[in-house]
Amino acid sequence: MKILIADDEMLSRRLLEKTLDRAGYEVVVVENGKQALEKLCQPDGPRLALLDWIMPELDGPSVCRALRKRSEQSYIYLVLLTSKGSKLDTVHGLESGADDYLTKPFNAEELRARLRVGERILLLEDRLVEARENMRFRATHDALTSLLNRGAIMDLLGRELHRSQREKKSTAILLGDVDHFKRVNDTRGHIVGDEVLIEIAARLLGAVRSYDFVARFGGEEFLVVLNNCDPAFGPNRGEEIRKLFSCRPIHTAKGPVAVTMSFGLLQSADWGPKPLEHLLHAVDLALYRAKGEGRDCLRIAMPETKDEIAFDETPHPARQQN
Amino acid sequence: MQNKAEHQAQQVWNLAELLARVDNDQELLHDLFGIFKEEFSRIKPSLEAAVAAGDLKKAADVSHALKGMLANLGAERAAAAAAKLEELASAGKQSALKDALNVLGLEASTLLPQIDAYAAEVRH
Numbered sequence: 166m167k168i169l170i171a172d173d174e175m176l177s178r179r180l181l182e183k184t185l186d187r188a189g190y191e192v193v194v195v196e197n198g199k200q201a202l203e204k205l206c207q208p209d210g211p212r213l214a215l216l217d218w219i220m221p222e223l224d225g226p227s228v229c230r231a232l233r234k235r236s237e238q239s240y241i242y243l244v245l246l247t248s249k250g251s252k253l254d255t256v257h258g259l260e261s262g263a264d265d266y267l268t269k270p271f272n273a274e275e276l277r278a279r280l281r282v283g284e285r286i287l288l289l290e291d292r293l294v295e296a297r298e299n300m301r302f303r304a305t306h307d308a309l310t311s312l313l314n315r316g317a318i319m320d321l322l323g324r325e326l327h328r329s330q331r332e333k334k335s336t337a338i339l340l341g342d343v344d345h346f347k348r349v350n351d352t353r354g355h356i357v358g359d360e361v362l363i364e365i366a367a368r369l370l371g372a373v374r375s376y377d378f379v380a381r382f383g384g385e386e387f388l389v390v391l392n393n394c395d396p397a398f399g400p401n402r403g404e405e406i407r408k409l410f411s412c413r414p415i416h417t418a419k420g421p422v423a424v425t426m427s428f429g430l431l432q433s434a435d436w437g438p439k440p441l442e443h444l445l446h447a448v449d450l451a452l453y454r455a456k457g458e459g460r461d462c463l464r465i466a467m468p469e470t471k472d473e474i475a476f477d478e479t480p481h482p483a484r485q486q487n
Numbered sequence: 488m489q490n491k492a493e494h495q496a497q498q499v500w501n502l503a504e505l506l507a508r509v510d511n512d513q514e515l516l517h518d519l520f521g522i523f524k525e526e527f528s529r530i531k532p533s534l535e536a537a538v539a540a541g542d543l544k545k546a547a548d549v550s551h552a553l554k555g556m557l558a559n560l561g562a563e564r565a566a567a568a569a570a571k572l573e574e575l576a577s578a579g580k581q582s583a584l585k586d587a588l589n590v591l592g593l594e595a596s597t598l599l600p601q602i603d604a605y606a607a608e609v610r611h
Contacts, residue, residue, distance in 0.1 A: 173552070174552050174555050174556060175522050175526060176519055176522045176523055176526065176555075176556045176559055176560070177555055177556070177559055179515075179518055179519060179522055180508070180509070180515070180519060180559055183509070183512065183515045183518075184508075184509075184510070187510060187512075219551060248551070248554060248555055248558060248570075269555055269558055269559065270504075270508065270555075270558040270559045270561070271508070272507070272508070273507065273508050273509075273510060
């Protein structure tokens with residue numbers, strides 16, 4: 166583990182450096198508070214620090230205060246090291262944001278023991294951050310395919326359409342549905358059905374650019390958002406994506422499964438004030454049309470202006486047939 | 488002011504404490520002696536000049552640094568003398584500084600031969 170020693174006194178630096186090197190730490194040594202702050206603010210900087218109280222440029226408590234203002238950073242365990250010894254000094258040091266306080270001259274055993282406490286706290290913090298990140302991922306991603314889930318893509322799409330409107334750059338919304346997916350589940354079983362969905366997700370992700378989004382929108386429905394498109398790009402890429410499925414079957418544990426998908430596409434740079442749900446309804450209607458016109462095809466709902474999006478509230482019979 | 492009993496209880500040089508601090512690492516000990524002698528010869532005139540000029544801030548800063556070094560080396564009496572000097576300078580007691588500096592000088596002159604003797608003994 167990396168540890169920072171900040172001390173303006175050479176003998177103390179050498180003694181600490183050797184003691185901590187022997188204890189297995191990767192030691193970074195600096196001579197003043199300003200250098201300490203710079204090192205500790207680096208992305209891969211030490212997360213354990215021994216700071217002398219009195220130093221040039223910035224003293225130890227000032228370094229602690231500056232670091233504690235940076236809430237976005239990983240936690241750094243800070244130990245103040247000084248010859249000051251009054252209760253008032255201890256309180257002042259800890260209130261500046263230090264986690265611990267060690268009086269000079271230090272006892273090597275005590276120093277190592279206190280640093281082990283710091284390591285335990287950092288480990289605990291790492292576990293909490295990992296758990297939070299896992300929860301965040303689970304809240305925004307589909308458990309089966311690991312694609313973005315409906316809630317997350319709606320959020321991203323809303324922001325993307327605002328950006329598209331602001332920058333006058335076209336965005337394409339592509340909604341795809343697996344044709345006759347119920348038959349796959351009924352004849353091959355749900356495990357094969359899941360394999361098919363996982364492979365569809367992989368093919369979709371492989372077909373888009375790093376700044377596009379792919380989500381599992383519902384059971385066998387997938388939503389793709391293509392950003393910064395020129396007028397021809399959305400339909401062309403939509404067709405290419407459709408062909409990814411019709412051109413080769415999906416290999417599963419129970420053999421190859423031929424799968425096709427139908428798509429609806431809506432593309433614009435001028436989204437107007439209509440709510441997201443209305444736009445998705447328009448692309449959904451285009452998908453219904455693709456289903457109704459034989460499946461394994463793409464149909465476009467591309468209005469000339471934002472007011473020309475047709476809103477047909479009648480559910481299409483093709484949707485019920487999958 | 489440090490009383491006589493406290494002074495007597497302190498050792499000129501607490502070698503056992505120092506050896507424990509460096510985990511009995513003689514090579515490190517030599518490094519530390521080298522650093523101390525170099526730093527001390529640099530700091531001492533600067534401290535004397537600060538006291539002579541009545542520069543209390545500088546006298547306090549320099550004696551603070553010296554105190555840290557001496558304490559790390561287990562030089563208890565000299566560290567206490569440096570601490571006293573720092574305390575007096577911080578409190579603005581300029582008239583007492585010269586005496587305190589003399590005490591520190593005496594403690595250092597007792598300490599340095601002991602360090603040299605130990606270093607020579609270990610080397611052979």
